[in-house]
Amino acid sequence: MRILKILTLAVAIGCTRATTVPSTPTRSANGHMPATWYAGSATCDNTPAFHVHEYSSGFYILRQPACTNFEKPFLFLIIGRSRAFLLDTGAGNINVAAVVDSVLNAWRSTHNGAPTALVVAHSHGHGDHVAGDDQFRGRTGVTLVERDTLSVRQYFAFTSWPEQRVTIDLGERVIDVIAIPGHQPASLAYYDRTSHVLLPGDSFYPGRLYVRDTAAFVRSITRLVTFTASHSIAAILGTHIEQTNHPFVDYPEGTKDQPAEHTLELTRTDLVVLDSALNTMRGRVVRTRLPAFSIWPLP
Ligand SMILES: [Zn+2]
Ligand SMILES: [Zn+2]
Structure with missing residues (x-):
């Protein structure tokens, strides 16, 4: 989410009566979700630093509670045989390394000490997803992929940005990496071939989809739809x-x-709804409410 002061002003919101169905919870043979992600109120009384949920074997979802930052972002930790992969480091003043270390050490204790390496990367470069980077930078066994587009392209070895699709192998666990600029220039989507979960960051979630570069965003969403046409999608x-x-x-x-x-x-149906709505706009993206999310172009 990209917060701009201008958005705090009262702005008339276009309301489109879309002929779509509300999102329904996804049940995968590979994983399960908690009944709620509600992680406590605005105060931190008895609230853990993160709500940690093991979605499936080696796939952890971490939700930062409201009391430490109103953005309440989700982080993801995916574990392969040789490397673990942390997607995003949280918002505000949060001790994210402690909870990641805790989860990884528990995993290692039952997997002969593996994995010994950790890659820390981002869904994109906005401040509410990179706040804990300093806690990982320079640590032994940890590779931090810096947030800027050049660093992202170099680390993942993109030679054709953003059309090319690349992969990262965590050791018997391959992640597809798809460039999806538009919300932010370095936006990426990740697809875990083991759990069949797609992680599109701030480009697609149940909320306000802030679009900075409309032309790039439209192409990115179409690229994601194309990807999902040929891959099993358990959940986005x-x-x-x-x-x-x-x-x-x-x-x-x-x-x-x-x-x-x-x-x-x-x-995936929700994603197709977004793609259809964007293509209907023919280059003039306007603020639009849909059942499970809003399209929200930024000036
Ligand atoms: Zn965000
Ligand atoms: Zn963002």
Whole structure:
């Protein structure tokens, strides 16, 4: 999510009566989601630093609670035989390394000490996803992929950006990496071939999809739809929830306490709805409410 002061102004919101169905929770043979991601109120009384959920073997979802930052981002930790992969490092002043170390050490204790290496990368470069980078930079056994586009392209070995699709092998666990600029220039989507989960970051989640570069964003979403046409998709997990559990209704920007949130997971059908809506706009992307998310172009 990209917060701009201008968005705090009251702005008339275009309301499109789309002929779409609300998102339904995704159940995968490989994984399961908790009944709710509600991680406590605006105060930190008895609230853990993160809500940690093992979605499937070696696939952890970490949700930062509202009390430490209203963005409440989701982080993902995927574990292969030789390397673990952390996607994003949280928002604000949060001790993310402690919880990642805890999960990894528990895993290693039952897997002969493996994996010994950790790669820390990002969904994109916005501040609410990179705040804990310093906790990993320079650590033994840790590779931090810096947030800028050049670093991303070099680390993942993109030779044709953004059309090329590349992979990273964590050791018997391959992740596809897809460039999806538009929300932010260095935006990436990741697909875990083991769990069949797609991770599109802030480019697609149940909430306000802030679009900075509309032409790039439209192409990126179409690229994702094309990818999902040839890959099994168990769930699409973004990095925020801003939508309530009522279709078309989101929480006001900056809301901390969200007791009746939409599910985190979206489906390929939802993605196709977004792609169709964008293509219908023919280059003039306008603010549009859909059942499970909003399209929100930025000036
Ligand atoms: Zn964000
Ligand atoms: Zn963002």
